[in-house]
Amino acid sequence: MVELAAPELDSVFHALGDPTRRRMLGALARGERTVSQLAEPFAISLAAASKHIKVLENAGMIRRQVQGRTHFCRLEPGPLASAHQWLSFYERFWTDRLDALERLLREEDAQKPTRENDNTDKAKTDKGEQS
Numbered sequence: 001m002v003e004l005a006a007p008e009l010d011s012v013f014h015a016l017g018d019p020t021r022r023r024m025l026g027a028l029a030r031g032e033r034t035v036s037q038l039a040e041p042f043a044i045s046l047a048a049a050s051k052h053i054k055v056l057e058n059a060g061m062i063r064r065q066v067q068g069r070t071h072f073c074r075l076e077p078g079p080l081a082s083a084h085q086w087l088s089f090y091e092r093f094w095t096d097r098l099d100a101l102e103r104l105l106r107e108e109d110a111q112k113p114t115r116e117n118d119n120t121d122k123a124k125t126d127k128g129e130q131s
Contacts, residue, residue: 008059008060008079008082009082009083009086011058011060011079012059012060012061012079012080012082012083013083014055014059015055015056015058015059015061016083018052018055020042020044020052021052021055021056023041023042024038024052024053024056025056025061025062025075025080027041028062028073028074028075029075031074032072032073032074033072033073033074034070034071034072034073035049035050035053035071035073038052038053038073053073056073059079060076060078060079061075061076061079061080062074062075062076063076
């Protein structure tokens with residue numbers, strides 16, 4: 001099983017749990033943005049946007065650089081890669097389980113007589129003709 005530091009992974013999933021933060025990450029994936037630029041698409045104050053940005057920073061998902069009075073943010077992909085690695089383990093687990101279930105169901109279907117054969121055999125039995 002994949003072993004990642006639980007507190008770090010928890011903070012990444014917590015950060016991803018909010019649609020505003022996910023949209024902010026989407027904007028940052030297209031390039032560096034100021035705090036004002038990140039807040040602009042939302043009906044929130046700069047203070048509220050700053051709180052969202054702080055959550056993303058605490059999760060290590062973004063880096064903030066201050067130039068004068070302007071705060072620039074950029075995406076840090078490492079924590080997302082770690083979360084993807086963790087999720088990939090479970091994706092493989094469930095894919096393997098579902099593939100095994102599919103094989104079993106296909107084998108079971110292959111062992112069942114077809115419906116057409118069942119009807120023919122039933123008709124023969126009803127007429128007293130057995131094959």
